[in-house]
Amino acid sequence: MSLLELHDVSVTYRGTAGDVPAVRGVSLGLEAGEALGVAGESGSGKSTLAMSLLRLLPRDARVSGRILLEGEDVLGMSWGRLRAVRWASASVVFQGAQHALNPVRRIGDQIAEPLLVHGAATRDGARRRTAELLEQVGLPAWRARGYPHELSGGQRQRVMIAMALACSPRLIVADEPTTALDVMIQAQVLTLIRSLVAEHGIGLMMISHDLSVLAATCDRLAIMYAGRVVESGPARQVFRDAAHPYGRALAEAFPVVGDTASRRAPRGLGGDPPDPAHLPAGCSFHPRCPVALASCASEPVELRSLTAQVPGPPHVAACVHVGEEAR
Template structure:
């Protein structure tokens, strides 16, 4: 059964910034979906929209079906019940998300008190159990956030997200500020929790390598739209959209001297959501644009078994600059 289904989601901030444009997603319990893209591509906005955490004045349309119920049309009482118990978010930057003047055990216990109606003693016990579940001793419940390392704080954030046994966890850049050894530990922890508790996971990151190693499927966003989606390892190793391919190439492969000594990058930045270019939003940065790309946006097309990509070149592998030039001559 589908745990989460997002249909034609549109999010526009006050002032006209179109941060999310027509996004469709689906996730089953026990599965892991990665969402990738540079800063400004709409990943975090999408995450906040799932639980109606966007600022006042933001226009949201479409459907966000969690266990078949549309979060966007729920009454506020229903939304409060869904948050924590139905779905929870692990925000990026644990030190900024935790309250510095409260002990971490109290912060983990708070949603248990509010949403489960537990006694104070039961909530404290639950906090200790959750800390042990994420690999910390229950005694660390008495610590303040500044007394913990970055990896320990991130484990506290994950414990908080699990406090009310949600079916869906959204992890927004959960390992960005961590060193590679701690990052690996947190990723393995998240994988284990998903498998043990049969929850659905959405992991958001700019790092395709992390998502390919952790998730079942991968969605790549650019300028608020999905530009490629498919099995995570396939998208990472054989991207069909030029943007997804550029993201993948930006990370050197271990044991590959060519990528180590000649890393690839992508010039420029994603466009301003309030002033998107005509046609395909990626065409000003695209290494293989055609004339049609400047005037016509590209829909998601079949790019192989269980894969789609929004590029005029889709149907075969994304061409290099030489073959793109030949395509341009043949269509002129």
């Protein structure tokens, strides 16, 4: 049994002009000790998908499909059961620690809160556990007496990771955990996340727009566009040899160190992602796709396996050009 299984998950927001689809039919799996990266431009649905895992979306969101956490459907849980699962079985490292932390409460009290709410420790035990967690994420125990504004951005992000680890959950969802951090601090936080996954056998779902970060941190990578997964497979393989034109465009947006041509003429992707309320027919990417066929404007494309597979997770992409030689 997988740690996390998503089966045909869709999320729709109720708008004034009708329903707006943000996530459309996503199916993914995650094993314990494995890191799954989810990438895409802003508006692709990746953060909405992440927040749906623990039903953290606003009231105007409607979620369908099945979200199985260790075999139990999150969407069918009572509120009491859901409160018991949050932090204890699965936790979230939210984007922007400065806004996620309470500015008027001490760091130690915020880390200890999940332990006390779930009855996982006494007050003395929570204090000791807080000191252990701070040291585990590379901060001195005395930082527990401080307030969020007294910490740097990287230190606040480490505090968020410590909070997520407090009750020893099996799953951690990290939503853009390195946004707004400088390159050196970003590298430190990513190294920390990788080591925690390896040492504790935690399942990690990491959300980011940065393919290079996900390729360096995760085992598998799923790329989303207009609410759907358009490509997934081994992280380094997808980053190095993406099969979907959108995946290639994201990977090529990163300049190659030492490559003068890529520095002088950086490649990118023209146009903007489609409005979820007015998605184009057929393949949603076809208006921006440099290799689109006439059929792409009318016929949706399901995920297809690449003909040349390597050992490991399957590499699939939703493009008419995938596997052409086999048809």
